[in-house]
Amino acid sequence: MKKNPILELENIHVEYFDESDKRYFTILDKFNLSVNSGEFVAIIGDSGAGKTTLLDFIAGFIKTTNESKNNFIYKIILKLEMSYKATGTVKISGDDVSSVEPMDRNVGLVMQNFSLYDHYNVKDNLAFPLKMKGINKKEILRDVNSVAEKLGILRLLNNKISEISGGERQRVAIGKLLLKKPKIALFDEAFSNLDFKLRQVLRKNVIENYLSNENALDTGERAVLYVTHDLMDFFIADKIVIFKKNKVTRKSDYEILYSDKDKKAWQKLEHSGLYKIQLNEFEQLFNNYKP
Amino acid sequence: MKFLQYLKNLSKFLICFIPPIVLIIILIFIPTLFTLVMCFENYGNSIRIILGKLEDRNFVNSIYNSFLYTLCTVTLQIILGYLTALLMFFIPKNRFSIFIWIIFFLPYAVPSTVAVISWSMSLREEGFISYVLKYFFNIDNYSWFKEYLLLSTIIVSVWQFYPFVYIGLLTSLRKIPHNLLRSSEIDGARFYQKIKYIIFPQTKKTLISIIVLRILLMFTKFDTPYLMGINNKSNELTLLPTYIYSLINISGINTISASAAMYFPLILVMLFTSIFILLRIKKLVNN
Amino acid sequence: MKRIFILIILISLLFFSLFPYGVLFIASCSSIPVDKGLHSISISELTIINFQHVFTNEFNILLCNTLRVSLTTTFIIIIFSILLSYSITRFNFKYKVYIEYILISCYLIPPILLIIPYSRLLLAFNLLNSLTGLVLTNTAFCFPVCAWFMIRYFESISTDLDKSGALDGASTFKILWNILIPQAKTGIIAISVLSFILSWNDISFSFFFSDNIEFKTFADGLEQFRISDPTYTNMPSFAASSFIVVTIAILLFGLLEYSIDKKFNKI
Numbered sequence: 001m002k003k004n005p006i007l008e009l010e011n012i013h014v015e016y017f018d019e020s021d022k023r024y025f026t027i028l029d030k031f032n033l034s035v036n037s038g039e040f041v042a043i044i045g046d047s048g049a050g051k052t053t054l055l056d057f058i059a060g061f062i063k064t065t066n067e068s069k070n071n072f073i074y075k076i077i078l079k080l081e082m083s084y085k086a087t088g089t090v091k092i093s094g095d096d097v098s099s100v101e102p103m104d105r106n107v108g109l110v111m112q113n114f115s116l117y118d119h120y121n122v123k124d125n126l127a128f129p130l131k132m133k134g135i136n137k138k139e140i141l142r143d144v145n146s147v148a149e150k151l152g153i154l155r156l157l158n159n160k161i162s163e164i165s166g167g168e169r170q171r172v173a174i175g176k177l178l179l180k181k182p183k184i185a186l187f188d189e190a191f192s193n194l195d196f197k198l199r200q201v202l203r204k205n206v207i208e209n210y211l212s213n214e215n216a217l218d219t220g221e222r223a224v225l226y227v228t229h230d231l232m233d234f235f236i237a238d239k240i241v242i243f244k245k246n247k248v249t250r251k252s253d254y255e256i257l258y259s260d261k262d263k264k265a266w267q268k269l270e271h272s273g274l275y276k277i278q279l280n281e282f283e284q285l286f287n288n289y290k291p
Numbered sequence: 292m293k294f295l296q297y298l299k300n301l302s303k304f305l306i307c308f309i310p311p312i313v314l315i316i317i318l319i320f321i322p323t324l325f326t327l328v329m330c331f332e333n334y335g336n337s338i339r340i341i342l343g344k345l346e347d348r349n350f351v352n353s354i355y356n357s358f359l360y361t362l363c364t365v366t367l368q369i370i371l372g373y374l375t376a377l378l379m380f381f382i383p384k385n386r387f388s389i390f391i392w393i394i395f396f397l398p399y400a401v402p403s404t405v406a407v408i409s410w411s412m413s414l415r416e417e418g419f420i421s422y423v424l425k426y427f428f429n430i431d432n433y434s435w436f437k438e439y440l441l442l443s444t445i446i447v448s449v450w451q452f453y454p455f456v457y458i459g460l461l462t463s464l465r466k467i468p469h470n471l472l473r474s475s476e477i478d479g480a481r482f483y484q485k486i487k488y489i490i491f492p493q494t495k496k497t498l499i500s501i502i503v504l505r506i507l508l509m510f511t512k513f514d515t516p517y518l519m520g521i522n523n524k525s526n527e528l529t530l531l532p533t534y535i536y537s538l539i540n541i542s543g544i545n546t547i548s549a550s551a552a553m554y555f556p557l558i559l560v561m562l563f564t565s566i567f568i569l570l571r572i573k574k575l576v577n578n
Numbered sequence: 579m580k581r582i583f584i585l586i587i588l589i590s591l592l593f594f595s596l597f598p599y600g601v602l603f604i605a606s607c608s609s610i611p612v613d614k615g616l617h618s619i620s621i622s623e624l625t626i627i628n629f630q631h632v633f634t635n636e637f638n639i640l641l642c643n644t645l646r647v648s649l650t651t652t653f654i655i656i657i658f659s660i661l662l663s664y665s666i667t668r669f670n671f672k673y674k675v676y677i678e679y680i681l682i683s684c685y686l687i688p689p690i691l692l693i694i695p696y697s698r699l700l701l702a703f704n705l706l707n708s709l710t711g712l713v714l715t716n717t718a719f720c721f722p723v724c725a726w727f728m729i730r731y732f733e734s735i736s737t738d739l740d741k742s743g744a745l746d747g748a749s750t751f752k753i754l755w756n757i758l759i760p761q762a763k764t765g766i767i768a769i770s771v772l773s774f775i776l777s778w779n780d781i782s783f784s785f786f787f788s789d790n791i792e793f794k795t796f797a798d799g800l801e802q803f804r805i806s807d808p809t810y811t812n813m814p815s816f817a818a819s820s821f822i823v824v825t826i827a828i829l830l831f832g833l834l835e836y837s838i839d840k841k842f843n844k845i
Contacts, residue, residue, distance in 0.1 A: 102473075103479040128478050311721075371591075408817075408820065536690065
């Protein structure tokens with residue numbers, strides 16, 4: 001059975017305005033990627049190579065700028081507001097969402113520090129996406145309770161965010177994702193602050209739970225895009241996107257590896273030169289890793 | 292040896308610490324203490340004077356006006372200041388935004404005299420505002436300045452002091468983590484929902500402390516109401532500070548007199564508002 | 579749509595902020611007394627002659643006085659607040675937290691409450707009707723808030739710098755002069771602008787403690803001229819001098835924002 005791509009990125013081109021140099025720098029150029037339903041995509045690269053820019057583009061924080069729109073006010077607003085130029089199309093399940101606001105795209109985002117609302121308690125945090133959709137309170141409470149029970153944070157529901165630990169915050173963030181039920185989940189170095197073991201467990205739990213619809217409240221198409229520095233993450237990824245920054249032009253080259261979960265992909269990774277690690281060390285890691 | 296080192300440190304500390312503290316004690320502590328002693332040493336007399344003054348319609352009016360003035364100015368300042376701060380927050384920082392920043396801050400840099408002169412020129416019968424109202428809404432030429440002195444004073448005070456609110460709120464708005472706003476957008480919050488559920492709760496503490504400051508500063512505001520009052524001959528605007536000033540003026544600046552007793556209500560009101568509001572803050576924070 | 583809505587609010591707020599300033603500018607450029615209203619002035623009647631008047635008549639004295647008072651006040655405040663914030667942030671002692679509370683509550687004491695004691699104090703030292711008296715009272719009024727800001731700035735400078743300075747063999751006051759003051763440069767600029775403008779715009783103290791125009795500051799002296807001229811005949815020259823005074827204050831605030839902006843952009 002051939003799957004339809006859930007996310008298609010075509011010809012993405014982003015330029016940033018540099019205040020000190022007073023000119024635009026290209027950061028992403030002619031970037032293409034298609035992700036199938038149920039896939040897990042890992043994204044690695046140098047800092048400033050465009051990983052977060054890519055996630056921003058998918059989430060809708062960077063919208064395509066329409067230069068051809070010949071409206072005086074629009075042009076002034078563009079000049080005042082935008083520090084970047086962007087072109088390209090983003091398709092989610094075949095629909096073009098390039099000019100859609102972030103709240104109307106079917107996307108979830110977990111950030112490095114989880115960015116939970118510290119003025120609310122855990123329950124309100126979990127309920128926030130549903131509250132924004134205008135669902136009535138009884139249903140929200142039911143859904144929140146069921147998800148919290150599955151994630152084992154039922155006893156924390158009335159605690160403040162400042163009172164709970166890092167791992168628990170992580171679970172709240174994941175609960176938010178499961179309640180929102182987005183088609184595409186973006187993780188921006190979400191687990192990198194945690195220690196090694198916790199990271200392993202959580203990542204496995206989250207991604208597998210999320211992709212397999214185990215804890216989610218409905219079934220549907222899912223995909224995960226995941227920015228990471230952790231080599232272990234590659235072992236379970238279906239696709240790996242490597243960004244490589246050209247220090248002179250500041251433009252990023254990219255390469256997409258299709259992992260068939262064997263050694264060939266790691267050989268390619270070694271050739272990319274991003275990780276100064278010997279192939280036999282890779283092999284050792286791979287052999288020791290038991291998913 | 293250790294003792295010597297200690298002495299050396301102590302002397303350095305005292306050289307730095309004593310001059311400013313002496314300045315504060317001589318120029319602020321002793322005068323304030325003097326005022327307090329002046330109105331509380333003979334408190335029986337002070338209370339008698341105040342009770343006697345209660346029959347003076349000007350005094351009762353001044354208290355009523357003071358409360359009305361404080362309420363209106365603070366409310367309007369907060370609304371305008373919040374709106375401006377939000378606007379500046381959503382306008383990204385670039386080369387143009389510094390000019391907008393300066394224009395919004397401009398009223399705060401204008402001396403009260405100049406503000407009063409400028410506004411009284413436009414609020415006169417022949418002034419610009421009357422002209423605009425006649426031209427667009429066909430309202431007869433009217434001296435807003437003369438007939439609605441309290442209203443015009445409120446407008447001028449709001450114009451003068453809303454930048455204070457705006458600056459305070461803008462700094463607290465810029466302290467909100469950027470990721471929080473992004474994450475709320477991803478969670479589906481619309482523009483107004485973002486303001487209601489994220490921005491407003493995050494700035495609540497700053498807002499409360501700004502309100503307290505504004506109430507205390509506006510209640511004791513002297514110059515703007517006074518200048519508006521003397522620019523106008525038809526009816527006198529009396530607030531508590533201007534009333535006190537008129538009493539001092541009658542009895543002479545260098546004599547302790549009935550005017551000292553009038554500090555009594557001012558201090559009491561300041562004390563009660565601050566205590567009341569501080570208690571409210573504790574409740575809000577606990578909730 | 580949302581953007582256009584924001585733009586409309588922005589423009590109306592800008593208009594509200596700028597409107598009295600614009601009125602002032604038009605009035606200062608008008609060649610006739612403005613008792614007919616500013617809308618009746620045509621463009622051909624605008625002149626700049628009023629600005630020349632500012633430097634030839636009695637406004638000159640007022641501007642000079644104001645400048646002297648504000649500059650002296652600023653100088654005193656800077657020195658004292660550097661000393662206070664250095665002693666508070668770099669030495670440990672008990673009850674140090676309360677000094678900040680004291681400063682804040684001093685800021686909240688209204689000038690009207692202090693007229694009688696100040697007038698007695700100034701009378702005792704024979705300082706009524708003098709610029710020194712104005713400097714003293716202005717210092718008392720501005721010092722708490724300025725010192726509070728300065729403490730905030732000094733707190734943001736890491737104590738590691740002191741330690742490395744001490745290791746290099748600098749004495750306490752050399753550390754203060756060579757390391758901390760250059761580090762707190764933006765803070766010092768900000769506080770000098772703040773104290774300068776507070777004393778530049780002050781009206782109450784000059785109003786209460788000076789009877790003679792020779793010893794008045796601008797904001798108060800202008801009001802005396804206004805009272806003596808109820809029919810607005812001298813309005814254009816009032817407006818011109820006010821315009822200059824306000825413009826100086828605004829330029830200073832622009833400098834302040836620019837310097838702060840630069841500092842935070844660097845970080």
